[in-house]
Amino acid sequence: MIFKVKHTLSILIVFVFFSCQEKNTPITITPQQFHETVDQLTKVMIHDVFSPPVASRIYVYPNIAAYEVISYNNQTYNSLTNQLNDFEQLPDITLKKNTNTPLAALIAYMEVSKELVFSREKLLVYTDSLYNHWSKTNLKEFNDAKLFGEQVANHVKNWMHKDKYIETRNMPVHNILTDDPFKWVPTPPAFMAGIEPHWNKIRPLILDSTNQFKPKAPPTPSLDKSSEFYKELMEVYAIGNLIREEGNDSEKLNIAKFWDCNPYVSVNKGHFMxxxxxxxxxxxxxxxxxxxxxxxxxxxxxxIYAYTKTSIAINDAFISCWDEKYRSNLVRPETLINNHIDNTWLPLLQTPPFPEYTSGHSVVSGAASEVLTTIFGDHFAFDDTTELPYGLGVRQFTSFRNAAQEAAISRFYGGIHYMSAVEFGLEQGKKIGHFVNDNISFLSK
Structure with a gap:
């Protein structure tokens, strides 16, 4: 009987010993876990069908929160407070000794993300699962990191809510009643109203003003066959016809599809859309x-540094581009070609629901490519596998600028932009990228 009690007690001691060991295992956070968390946010954004400008906002604030955590008392990375517009110094932070900073950064990222999407419950399932795992692995380490991460996240959220996004939700839709044949009107098949007509009211993160990099004006709209504008219009018509003649093996068609990135594609099947x-x-x-x-x-x-710098450039690129889109309010090629040249013609890509000039993809690609080049180098070759989950292949690029050039020209091949919007848009984006590079001090000297 005594033997049985001692034996049972020994087993209990061993069990408690290993349980305590398990609960105090250090929590390791890897770059891959951060990538997976960003991917999870992207999945929710796709589900919720956010517009391109709004999506840029959803990416940037969680990244800034994560970055502020890693830059806190860091000898390598500088805080972005007092560098980004209206982003004030962090309040006194409760930072326990030996706090797991990568864990706190990931928590800050997730806490801000949950404030930005419609399907919050989808992110809650993901975050709750991770929180549960970490708390069981090492409760004290998790709690200390969570306290730090949440304090930074709350500071970022308070700043975020003052960027005028909420106010723009109640502003009027874009007025589309016009007799001017060169002003934008909704396009088929969904004939949606123009999205985010007030995006230039959103506070930029680094730009001095929304029109700081106002692009060169497009050619004067005209149906005079000798005009530069009409020649560009006919170029769009001709390239679309040529690609159709080339068929499914057309490299230009592959490029157009690869860079489509249109969250608003409407599909008609019978009576359903x-x-x-x-x-x-x-x-x-x-x-x-x-x-x-x-x-x-x-x-x-x-x-985190790379994601944050890239997302800041993308965010301000959209603000700059949308400022021009609703200023010039230029008609899409599809509308003019159908009304004046060929009423059966269709672009290879579905025309997005907003004015034409400048090309959003061109501006964003120009900005992102310049920022990424400063981080990874001029000749950083890579295989772009981004579109694999969406049924497209892999494309190879010799540099980020090479990718940006292809992204820009894809809009011309797709029949949704004139060449001026592509060329001037890419130039506009590069200027924004250079401005980010020159005016934010991320790294300590």
Missing amino acids: FAEKKITPGAHWIGICKIACQDAKKDFEST
């Missing part, structure tokens, strides 16, 4: 940032 969900242009470049970080084997801090 439904949306075919895709990533946005900004999401594609966030995906390229992920690929570059993985290929370069960046550590956790360097990964």
Whole structure:
């Protein structure tokens, strides 16, 4: 009997010993876990069908929160407080000794993300699962990191809510009643009203003003066959016809489809219309940032730095581009070609629901490529696998600028932009990228 009690007691002691060991196992956070968390946010954004400008906002604030955590008392990375517009110094932070900073950064990212999507419950399932796992692995380490991460996240959220996004939700829709044949009107098949006509009211993160990099004006709209504008219009018509003649093996068609990134594609089947969900242009470049970080084997801090700098450039690129779109309010090629040249013609890509000039993908690609080039180098070759989950293949690029040039020209091949919008848009984006590079001090000297 005594033997049985001693034996049972020994087993209990061993069990308690190993249980305590398990509960105090250090929590390790890897760059891959951060990539997976960004991917999870992207999935929710696709589900919720956010517009390209709104998607850029959803990416940038969680990244800034994560970055502020890793830069806190860091000798390598500088805080973005007092560098970004209206982003004030962090309040006194409760930082326990030996706090797991990567864990706190990931928590800050997730806490801000949950404030930005419609399907919050989808992110809650993901975050709750991770929180449960970490708390069982090492409760004290998790609680200390969560306290730090939440304090930074709350500071970022308070700043975020003052960027005028909430106010723009109640502003009027874009007025589309016009007799001017060169002003934008809704396009088939869904004939949606123009999205985010007040996006230039959103506070930029680094730009001095929304029109700071106002692009060169497009050619004067005209149906005079000798005018520059009419020649560009006919170029769009001709390239669409040529690609159709080339068939499914056309490289130009592959390029157009690869960079489509239109979350608003409407599909008609019989009497039904439904949306075919895709990533946005900004999401594609966030995906390229992920690929570059993985290929370069960046550590956790360097990964967050790359995401944050890239997402800031993308965010302000959309604000700058949308400022021009609703200023020039230029008609899409599809509308003019159908009304004046060929009423049966269709672009290879579905025309997005907003004015034509400048090309959003061109502006964003120009900005993102310049920022990524400063991080990874001029000749960073990579395989772009971003579109694999959406049924498209892999494309190879010799540099980020090479990818940006292809992304820009894809809009011309797709029949949704004139060449001026592509060329001037790419130039506009590059200027924004250079401005981000020159005016934010991420790294300590």
